Amino acid sequence: MEEICVVTTVVDERSIAAGLADAAVVDHLAACAQVGGQVDSTYWWQQRVETNSEWSVQFKTAPGRVGALVEQIRANHPYDVPEILVNRVESNPDYAAWVHEQTRP
Template sequence: MAAHLIVSTTTDSEESARELAAKAVEASLGACAQIVGPITSVYRWEGEVHTDPEWRVEIKTAQDRVAALVDLLKANHGYDVPEIIATPIEGGSTEYLDWVITETR
């Protein structure tokens, strides 16, 4: 697995997105987080197709912090089954990626 990842989740409000982002950074489980939104999500839930506005939270982290970050997001998320996806970062600025490691210690 890559040494650096982006962990993404979506939520139903900007306030909730800000809270998740802040908790992740305050706990040193993410070096930084960006909030994107509103976006439109189309999904099936309990047999019905829904279309709703959501806000995406993208958290940059180190591989060894992903499990704890996922646990934190699940514990603080308002959804029954939140989207939580980890995507490897395959390259980039060495200085930035070093900073991600430093900030997640």
């Protein structure tokens, strides 16, 4: 098994999620990105509990590209405090090789 990274964020509009996904793949910061269905999120914001619908985006990338991907997401994210989660995961060697190849600068 080889290591890749899964970077996840959420936004409030599907079109924004699709734009983040497209930009990351076009710029070779992610080998692929999936826009997930709408989820309801409940959280504290400005001293009160909020509940809103959001769209999730998962990006698959090489560990060496995480920093640049996170910067791109942050620069284009509409939230003041975006959720950007990075998970290092083990993958089968063929898939990991494909991810690494697609994310070469």
